[in-house]
Amino acid sequence: MNDELRLPATELARRTLVHAQSLLPAALFHHSVRTYLYGRLLGEQRGLRPDHDYDDELLFLGCVLHDCGLSAEGNGDQRFELDGADLAVRFLEEEGVASDRAEVVWDAIALHMDREIAARKRPEIALVALGAGFDLGGGPEKLPPGYADRVHRDHPRLHTAAVLHDSIVNQALANPRKAPLFTMQGELLRQVGGESWPTWEQLARSAGWNDYEGYRP
Template identity: 30%
Template sequence: MFPETPAAAAALTVATRFCSPALLNHSVRSYLWGSMYGATHGIAFDDELFYVSALLHDIGLTEAFDNHRLPFEEAGGRLTWAFGVAAGWPAERAARAAEIIVLHMRDDVSPAADPESHLLQVATSWEVVGRRPEEFPPDARTEMLARYPWLGFGAEVLACFEDQARRKPSSAAAASVVKKDMAGRVAVNPLESHPST
């Protein structure tokens, strides 16, 4: 189910150590939703690269790695670059993981241009605000949330983004909160109100 490489195992260890249980489950679900979407749409992607990026994409929201100046995705991308190099990846591969994490908070990326960034954008926007619900059928939602429970993720991520918005008003997180009605979109997310949550 998950890539069995030293870097993948290390990413899970890091995410488990520093993420809250809700944020950890979100990161694992993001990998699984993205993989499911990729398989359904015939999108070829680098499984290890996508897994590591998914597991660490919100590490910049954690207390240990929050940066007082950089947007969380940029701080997390830089940390993931260091992680990748320390795991023995070439610097270019580590840079790709950092890029994927930064791009997940930017405008949509096409699967042809960057499959891993596209998959992380699709998966995280589904997780956070319920975007593209038609891609993720109710039975898959039930199974996913039974394996990796919600644990109040919607409220937690909204609080994190609101905190980012207060401290970093020019960030993508701030735009999500202020211009894109994140609170309203989180509230009506089908995963937020799923019977399993």
């Protein structure tokens, strides 16, 4: 592998990579590794140096495990990023990782769907969201010439966006609690089913507090 595409060489990183590969379909596994490669590079473009300005192993753990809530083992009753964060911590605890380090990984996974919030957190958290978002939607950042081609050679896309969409929707179809109203998961489920969402006023009236009775804007 080209040195610029190197992955952390610690024993924990290696075991985590094997664990993620055992859980995820190939498309999501490669997306998870690309999340790290793009997140690390985009961090470097912002002046963040691995293992100087942030813990590179923690970034890798957060990236590689960030979609494990979409696996059969990670599929619970919460939004997939919360289920994935819980699953990641259970795995890391079994690996003997200290609770404060595992908590950083939990935050990185739980917040990766909200780049604006994640961006205000420590780099290991911010760069997971940044890398995942870039791998799916690109961004204004400019990559070195040929970098994306080299990444995709080693970690092919395999219809990543389509597989991710179907993984989220299939979980939500089986358990609508995983797709609350006004979340991204909820919107994907709405698009598939064609349901209409209630308005703010309808939701408020359904609470029974009579907040709209007699109200005049």
